[in-house]
Amino acid sequence: MPIPQDAPAVDRTLLRDDVYRRLRDAIVDGTFEPGEQLRDLELATWLGVSRTPVREALLRLAHAGLVVASPGRSTTVTTLDMRAVWDARDVVAAMHQLAVRVAVPGLTEADLAEMRDANRRFALAIDDGDVEAALRADDALHAVPVAVSRNRSLAAVLDQFTPVLRRAERLRFTSPSGRASVARHDELIRLCAAADAEGAAELAFDLYHSLPTSPEPDVRS
Numbered sequence: 001m002p003i004p005q006d007a008p009a010v011d012r013t014l015l016r017d018d019v020y021r022r023l024r025d026a027i028v029d030g031t032f033e034p035g036e037q038l039r040d041l042e043l044a045t046w047l048g049v050s051r052t053p054v055r056e057a058l059l060r061l062a063h064a065g066l067v068v069a070s071p072g073r074s075t076t077v078t079t080l081d082m083r084a085v086w087d088a089r090d091v092v093a094a095m096h097q098l099a100v101r102v103a104v105p106g107l108t109e110a111d112l113a114e115m116r117d118a119n120r121r122f123a124l125a126i127d128d129g130d131v132e133a134a135l136r137a138d139d140a141l142h143a144v145p146v147a148v149s150r151n152r153s154l155a156a157v158l159d160q161f162t163p164v165l166r167r168a169e170r171l172r173f174t175s176p177s178g179r180a181s182v183a184r185h186d187e188l189i190r191l192c193a194a195a196d197a198e199g200a201a202e203l204a205f206d207l208y209h210s211l212p213t214s215p216e217p218d219v220r221s
Contacts, residue, residue, distance in 0.1 A: 019049055020057040027066050027077055028166040029132070034079040038067060064160050080167050088164035093208035095158050096142060101201035103145035104192050112193050115144050119185040126178050131170055134178065138169075141185060145192075145204070165208070181207070 023043065026032050040058065044051045062069040065084045069075040078084075118141035125133035146155055184207055191200035 016053040016056050019047055019053040020060050022047060023054070023057050023061060024064070024066065024163050027061070028163050028170075030170075032077050034077050036077045038075045038077065040075075065164050084164055085168050088161040089168075089208060091161045092158060092165055093205045095154050095161075096145070096208055097201045097205035099142075099145045099149040099151065099154055100188075100192070100204040101197050102151065103148035104195060104197035104200055106148050107145070107192055111144050111148060112189060115141050115185075115189050115192070118144075119182060119189065122185065123179075123182045126182065135166065135169065138181070142204075 023032075023038075032038060038058065040051045040054045044054045047054065058067060058069055058075050061067040062075075065081070065088070066078060067075050068078055118137050122134055122137035122141065125131075125137055146158065184203065188200055188203050188207065191203060
């Protein structure tokens with residue numbers, strides 16, 4: 001397994017969640033490719049941590065469907081399974097729908113301003129073809145209602161299943177449909193500002209549920 005040489009080491013005081021996020025992001029952004037073997041000792045050396053948090057992170061990644069872990073054997077990055085993407089899409093869309101429905105009555109002007117700023121960054125990133133910046137801005141926009149909802153269980157579900165969508169979303173934000181999301185974000189913010197909880201919730205659901213997938217789905221049993 002080729003290990004990147006230019007990544008900074010993780011501070012040894014960081015929690016296991018940070019190790020999980022680093023490995024998760026490396027899978028989502030393509031640093032570790034589908035089918036690639038992941039060896040805990042090499043990963044621990046790369047991140048500058050012990051093998052224990054790496055092993056725990058790999059188990060979490062297996063639950064999220066990003067790796068296949070065989071006890072006593074190798075751990076490999078999964079291929080893009082469109083059935084898993086569709087399942088994750090349904091769950092993530094429903095969670096964002098719930099978050100917006102709950103959050104709208106409590107959104108402040110500062111919250112709405114934060115969402116508008118995130119959408120401006122999103123639009124600039126789409127125009128520049130900067131997929132990573134677009135994804136960060138999209139996350140920031142949708143994170144506002146999630147935070148305002150104050151539902152820890154909802155946030156935990158999103159943390160587990162959103163990464164499964166990220167591979168597909170990277171394709172979305174390099175396509176013309178990515179630019180169309182700017183206007184839909186604007187409409188979502190308008191509905192939130194108008195205190196239309198149901199309208200905003202339905203649009204939040206549709207933003208995720210309409211995520212384009214590959215034209216030839218690889219549906220697996």
